[in-house]
Amino acid sequence: MYALWLEQQQLRLRHDIPRPPPAADEALIQVRMAGICATDQQLCRGYYPFTGILGHEFVGEIVTPATRAGERVVGEINLGCGTCPLCLQGMSNHCAQRRVLGIKHYSGAFAEYLCLPLTHLHTVPDKVSDEQAVFVEPLAAALEILQQISIQPQQRVLIMGAGKLGQLIAQVLRLSGCDLSVCVRYAQQQTLLERLNIRCLKESDLAPRHWDVIIEATGAENGLLQALECVRPRGCIVLKSTFGGTVEVPLSRLVVDEIRLQGSRCGAFAPALRLLEQGVVQPEMLLSHRLPLQQGEAAFQLAAQKGVGKVVLCP
Numbered sequence: 001m002y003a004l005w006l007e008q009q010q011l012r013l014r015h016d017i018p019r020p021p022p023a024a025d026e027a028l029i030q031v032r033m034a035g036i037c038a039t040d041q042q043l044c045r046g047y048y049p050f051t052g053i054l055g056h057e058f059v060g061e062i063v064t065p066a067t068r069a070g071e072r073v074v075g076e077i078n079l080g081c082g083t084c085p086l087c088l089q090g091m092s093n094h095c096a097q098r099r100v101l102g103i104k105h106y107s108g109a110f111a112e113y114l115c116l117p118l119t120h121l122h123t124v125p126d127k128v129s130d131e132q133a134v135f136v137e138p139l140a141a142a143l144e145i146l147q148q149i150s151i152q153p154q155q156r157v158l159i160m161g162a163g164k165l166g167q168l169i170a171q172v173l174r175l176s177g178c179d180l181s182v183c184v185r186y187a188q189q190q191t192l193l194e195r196l197n198i199r200c201l202k203e204s205d206l207a208p209r210h211w212d213v214i215i216e217a218t219g220a221e222n223g224l225l226q227a228l229e230c231v232r233p234r235g236c237i238v239l240k241s242t243f244g245g246t247v248e249v250p251l252s253r254l255v256v257d258e259i260r261l262q263g264s265r266c267g268a269f270a271p272a273l274r275l276l277e278q279g280v281v282q283p284e285m286l287l288s289h290r291l292p293l294q295q296g297e298a299a300f301q302l303a304a305q306k307g308v309g310k311v312v313l314c315p
Contacts, residue, residue: 003111004296022115029060034109036303055109056102059133072124074136075116077101112315125277135283142168144267153177161217162189171281186307233257
């Protein structure tokens with residue numbers, strides 16, 4: 001089958017990959033659509049030494065088992081060992097031995113077929129299109145913020161980074177009724193947000209020590225330092241950026257101003273699917289390009305361009 005293969009930070013299209021054989025507890029899934037995200041791009045830059053098929057945002061159709069053939073599904077990406085204390089406490093996302101679809105020791109979705117355990121699959125409602133369902137994984141990550149911290153209607157909330165994830169976070173947080181602003185760099189980002197009546201600010205407009213909650217989703221090394229300049233004393237910074245590198249942080253500022261730092265990663269799929277079915281979020285507006293899997297290398301180059309919307313591959 002065709003697949004996008006990453007090895008030693010080099011991405012190439014291969015046509016000689018065998019179709020994966022599903023284990024007894026797994027489904028064989030034919031990929032219908034898979035999205036390129038910032039983590040995929042960071043893996044190509046060496047964020048984690050992964051070798052194999054990239055891709056973790058997908059919607060597909062079950063081939064086997066026959067009892068569920070034809071069912072449209074999305075799949076959770078973390079596969080814990082199932083036996084360690086973290087897994088037994090329901091925190092398999094943090095299992096030290098976990099495998100992660102298209103990221104760590106597990107073949108991903110930039111291929112014609114993939115396998116996942118049946119327990120990790122969620123049926124896509126008929127009302128939800130493929131173009132919406134392909135966003136379930138990042139939408140779940142956006143919803144995770146509300147599971148981790150309390151955001152009140154009276155709070156001033158700033159999202160730093162108006163890329164695809166930042167846009168999804170904005171659509172989710174506006175449902176809380178908070179005083180929401182998003183820091184934007186590109187006209188297209190502003191157009192999409194203003195279509196939803198979400199306030200946009202330029203970096204030069206940001207007031208120091210002003211915001212109760214800051215969501216840092218810039219994907220840049222200086223994002224945290226910028227957030228520290230803008231958060232008020234006893235405020236909270238939620239970190240969503242993933243990149244390979246280290247950041248020097250003025251710890252005294254965190255201590256003196258009693259600032260809370262909250263890391264945030266994956267979230268639950270079921271609430272994300274409910275929001276899509278109810279029509280209260282519109283992630284498909286972020287989709288800008290559809291390319292066949294065979295043009296995967298060109299798709300990655302396109303997705304890396306500044307201001308480009310979501311790029312998806314359609315095997």
